[in-house]
Amino acid sequence: MKRCRHRWRELPLTVKTTPVIDAALARRLVATQFPQWAGLPLLPYAPAGSDHVIYRLGEQLSVRLPRHDGAIGQAKKEAEWLPRLAPHLPLAVPVLVGVGAADFGYPWPWAVSRWLDGEVATVDALSGSHEAAVALAGFLTALHRIDAGTTGDLTGRPLASRDPATRSAIAKVGDAFDSAAMTDLWDTALAAPGWDAPPVWFHGDFHTGNLLTTNGRLSAVIDFGELGVGDPARDLIVAFTLMSAETRATFRAALDVDDATWTRGRGWALATGLNAYVSYAAVNPRVAAQTARQITQALFG
Template identity: 75%
Template sequence: MATETTAHARPAIDAALVRRLVDAQFPHWADLPLTLLDPAGSDHAIYRLGKELSVRLPRHAGAIGQAEKESHWLPLLAPHLPLAIPVPVGVGEPDFGYPWPWAVSRWLVGEVATVEALAGSPSTAVELAGFLTALQKFTPEDIPVGDTLEGLTDRPLADRDRATRAAIAEVGGVFDGAAMTELWDAALAAPAWDRPPVWFHGDFHTGNLLTRDGRLSAVIDFGGLGIGDPACDVTIAFTLMSAGSRAAFRAELGVDDATWARGRGWALATGLNAYTSYAAVNPRVTAQTTRQITEALIG
């Protein structure tokens, strides 16, 4: 089990470890080959297991709990959503020095969405708005009796204030510091969500969308799933869309000015966090987050 000494470390993850975990805890899959998915996300190491499964292991303590959350909630959400989402088939236990729960899900066929293919597509923007609308309509009546919403509360944008202002100061020579500060101040000053809480994805950006034959096919990585203010999901408008498709997305989703302002704040804050954490060592992240920050400043 995780201990105080391991809770904040980044455990070493390699194919040998994953093989041992799978073989010990899911012996019926012991004969299936393992293949590292590269590049994977910053939160998880991902391996394909055979042709039909994927294994995801948290890389850091911030991703702890995602396996159990997805295993519980995704089967309940899936029937209500217009795009495919992961189908959990097992949650592994800590073992062999690996400290946290990990997940096995059905493999979703598709390619990660790209700006080049989809940025200028109003129909894609409308489809994404439809997905979020369906997610937001998942109601308490759809939740099993006795279930709790523990761990699903939203995160106030203001919680990111200190880190975001520090990041603005750090990258002021790369982006327009005054414009970023103005955007951030406006996001924090915008009226809060004053309607009943709704479901949000929580990490709704280009890298968590899959396509097949040039069309959206699936949404993945629901580790940030929660209930509350949906402004964080507006981030997709700035990671994927151009100005024209962004307007179609906003109109279809019916986003008011205050939520849009908070959404721009989320896009700026998360973009800056990724840029300052990974841009120096990952050119792919540099390109993605540079676009995200720039588009958020455009609005």
Template identity: 70%
Template sequence: MQNISTDLVRRLVDTQFPEWAGLPLSLVDPAGSDHVIHRLGPELSVRLPRHEGAIGQAAKEFEWLPKLAPHLPLAVPVPVAVGEPGFGYPWHWAVARWMDGEPATTALDSVATAETLAGFLHALQALPVDGAPTGNDGLAGRDPSTRAAITQAADAFDAVAMTRLWDEALAAPGWERPPVWFHGDFHTGNLLTTAGRVSAVIDFGGLGAGDPAVDLMMAFTLMSARSRAAFREALGVDDPTWARGRGWALSAGLIAYTAYAATDPHIAAVTTRQITQALDR
């Protein structure tokens, strides 16, 4: 995990992009677990990966988001530049247009929101995937880490129920249709809202093409039973894909819970909800 100070960000910006050297720089807090974010002047943001798992995002978004954005019904980040390593910081980093909006919370949960998000995924999945990154390794690649997390979290959640859900997800038939685009980390924390409505989708580090089940995580992070049913109906999700989506929600929630819950009450709360909603189907 990199220690990223505002002074370091200032030096990186000023040396690599002198045209922005005079703009004020301020830390955005709280930021995500993957990036440190600063606002640069009124119109820009600077995002630096905290760890190796996030280091490919800057280049990926710079290549793909300008191609996808015009066809999507919600706003997405507009990349401006990719910075180079420097001053001991080892990875590429990104400058993008600042996006106004408030972080989404479960207060946004409604059938209307579910249908809006289903519409976003429909539009994303309809776009050509020629040359798209493959994205994640699927559920099977997460089996060891997920089972380890089930064991670690057995005092907080029903280990028998979690194991049963996970086994069902792994046993579900895979995606046999042509690959489609997926966001790859589609959950409440990667939505922005304006005037009480979803206005933007952010953080496309997991963007790729393949099985869209990974994006069903949203149904278990933001939604409750009624809106979740509307979301599934609007997307036309079959039983095997839904089972894999529940598996993604459980796995991602558990792994984040075991990594961060002891030190971050916010992550503890949102991942607890994600896990319990996945268990509730």
């Protein structure tokens, strides 16, 4: 099944020069570090996301090479934690079969994963689906129930850590959105009571572009580079990237979200949407449309 992925993610605060990545480099890395797959066809996958250059390796595998140093921890993180989480989750997640090392001038770890068939979820297909809203709530409920007590250094940053960048982004977008409404929402989200229960797992980048569908139904969640533990409000972003007001209400009820957590979730949606908008909108009209929807839906509530 053909998968079209027009994905974006927040730019890290500091990004070094992107190394030169091409098919010849990918093939040399595979051939020397995973010789059992050296004979498989390797084809570039496009369009990929902002974090990785992706190649399809044979019919069953993919190769992902980070584009910048903000993405270099994903391979090892997914290799360590996804095998522990996957048995408890109702949707498929990536299965890493190898983590490669720096070589041939390429400076970072990289990954070989099982290929997940499917098409990236779209607003047109799923925004009105109450079934999808319930399925996403079920995925998050299952994720939040997994013991997060031995997670080392995966503690997520609080919403307040986004304050300077978010206020700066509100100023930068000018008249594209209602700056007074954004400031009011942001102030309200920061003032909302914090998460005072034990920390739970969060995906961390839970938006439309990281959901796959098969035959029109949700089938997988991908891209766990921002996986961490802390406040579950961070994963409410999907309610504003994908859902309508009606299906958002279904999602919230199924997930049983209290008012304070929902308000913080709107704050996360606003902050991440603004970050992506100011980073990508001028050069990528598709991202502009996606993040504009996220921001306006967060303001709507």
